[in-house]
Amino acid sequence: SSGINAEYGVQKCDTYSFSIVMFEVFAREAPYDTSEILPEKIIQKVRNRESPPYRPSLDLLQITDKTSYEQVGAEDSPNAVPAEAVELMKKCWREMPFERNNMADTVQALEDMNPDRSLSITDRVVKLMEKYSEDLENKVAMKTHQLRSQQAGQALSKYLPRKVIDQIEKGLEVERAENKYITGAGVRVRVFENRDQIAAINAYQQLNHAEVVARDIYQVVDCNGHPVIISGLYSEEAASHQILEYAQALLAQASEKNIDIKIALHSGVASGGLILATTSNPRICITSDLATQLETILDNADFGDVIVTGAARRDIPESLKTISRGEVNLQGETVETFLLEPSAITTTAVEEINHRIEPDPSINPHLSNGGEQAV
Numbered sequence: 001s002s003g004i005n006a007e008y009g010v011q012k013c014d015t016y017s018f019s020i021v022m023f024e025v026f027a028r029e030a031p032y033d034t035s036e037i038l039p040e041k042i043i044q045k046v047r048n049r050e051s052p053p054y055r056p057s058l059d060l061l062q063i064t065d066k067t068s069y070e071q072v073g074a075e076d077s078p079n080a081v082p083a084e085a086v087e088l089m090k091k092c093w094r095e096m097p098f099e100r101n102n103m104a105d106t107v108q109a110l111e112d113m114n115p116d117r118s119l120s121i122t123d124r125v126v127k128l129m130e131k132y133s134e135d136l137e138n139k140v141a142m143k144t145h146q147l148r149s150q151q152a153g154q155a156l157s158k159y160l161p162r163k164v165i166d167q168i169e170k171g172l173e174v175e176r177a178e179n180k181y182i183t184g185a186g187v188r189v190r191v192f193e194n195r196d197q198i199a200a201i202n203a204y205q206q207l208n209h210a211e212v213v214a215r216d217i218y219q220v221v222d223c224n225g226h227p228v229i230i231s232g233l234y235s236e237e238a239a240s241h242q243i244l245e246y247a248q249a250l251l252a253q254a255s256e257k258n259i260d261i262k263i264a265l266h267s268g269v270a271s272g273g274l275i276l277a278t279t280s281n282p283r284i285c286i287t288s289d290l291a292t293q294l295e296t297i298l299d300n301a302d303f304g305d306v307i308v309t310g311a312a313r314r315d316i317p318e319s320l321k322t323i324s325r326g327e328v329n330l331q332g333e334t335v336e337t338f339l340l341e342p343s344a345i346t347t348t349a350v351e352e353i354n355h356r357i358e359p360d361p362s363i364n365p366h367l368s369n370g371g372e373q374a375v
Contacts, residue, residue, distance in 0.1 A: 012097035018106065019092030023056045026081045026089075031056040053095040061086065084113060159219050159283050161234040164274065168282065176273040182232035182286075183240040183267045183312055185247055186294030190303060195258040203257040211249060215242040220272065220284040226291035233272050233286065240267065240315035247306050247340075260304065264297035266290060267311040293330045297337065300328055306340035313338050 020031050032042045045054040064080035088109045094100045101109070160168075167174050191200045212219060217231045231243055247263045254261040270288030301307045308322060322338035329335075 011103060012100050015092045015100045015103060015106065016097075018103075019089045020056070022085070022089045022092070023061075026085070027056070027060045029060055049095055053093075055093055058086065082113070084109075159281075161216065161218055163234050164284070168277075174274040174277065176271065177233045178271045179269055180233050180271065181267065182230045182270050182288075182290070183243045183265065183315060184228045184230040184290045184294060185243050186228055186264045186266075186291065186298055187247075187250065188262050188298050188303075189254075190260045192258045192260070200258040204259055207250065207253060207257060211246055215246065217242050217246060218284070220286050222286050222288060222291040224292065226295065228286075228291040228294060230270075230286070230290075233270065233284065240265075240312065241317070244316050244320075251304070251306060262298060262301045262303045262305050262307070264294045264301060264307045264309075265312040266294055266297065266309045267315060268293075289331060293335075296330055297328055300337075304342075308338045308340060310336040310338070 023031050042054075048054075061081045063083050063086055065083055088101070088106065091101045092106060164174050189201075189204055191197045212229065215231075217229055219227055219229050220233070221227050229243065229246065231240065243265060247265060251261050251263060268288060268290055270286045270290055272284050272286040272288075274282055275285045276282050297307055297309065307325060308316065309328075313322060321341040323341060325337045325339045327334050328337050
């Protein structure tokens, strides 16, 4: 404790430990927030004898002027902590060990807070701890519920627009979206030669998740189960610029993840609705050939390319230069495609899409479908 030397004796360590336990009982919290600072860093800060000493924050306590005796059973302030108890705690965690209370002084202080001799000091401490532990259970239950709700919302934000998530959380029925103009993106990935494929795929998925939830875009499936990242189905208009930002950022960061990427953007009319609504993993399914068409475009693209169809090109800024790349047959319809010039590829943040990994065939020549592997 605080770098105590052997000459100070073990009892001063116990005194310090007792003060930390007191804080946990009063605050119903861990003494330090390990979500903000690592345990190793906490130990280092305590041992370094900072000025002022690094101790639990008293801001978490509701300090009252009432005595411990008056406070027990007080219905109007069940979370209040007597000021005299806080002072005792502070004396026990003083920086210099020789300045701390010894245990005899601490016991005497506790007895002084217990003028009602009908209860032993042990009984009174137990009574206090019972009250605090009951409050702690309620507090833990509330925080657990909040954390689960937050985590669920973060997970859903990859697959559902904010509007739909709000409706689900309020218990409202999610209506179908009919004949909406949307923009979608498809992506294929190939792992660099002689790289760890699992690690590369994991890095790609993390990048995808972070970039999707940061934008007004989300991942849906079509009626054949093909995934695609879209925008516009449940919003007033398709946020094509966000899909483009996604494509730019994803491609810009690809080499850091040991992968090559090619991306296709296309726009069109689609309808959609919520599926798996009664499960913990609701998704949106679109009735459109958009995902299949994106697959065809990717079949004719090279790694490192961002291919944009004529329909999607109308929605991107004129300042971004494109080069004609010829026509592609999409289910009987001839569609003109364009290549986004490499100078337009920026490091703007992004997201992901078509969860198909296309490893280099030289890594595993036995892969079927020309080296493609679905993930």
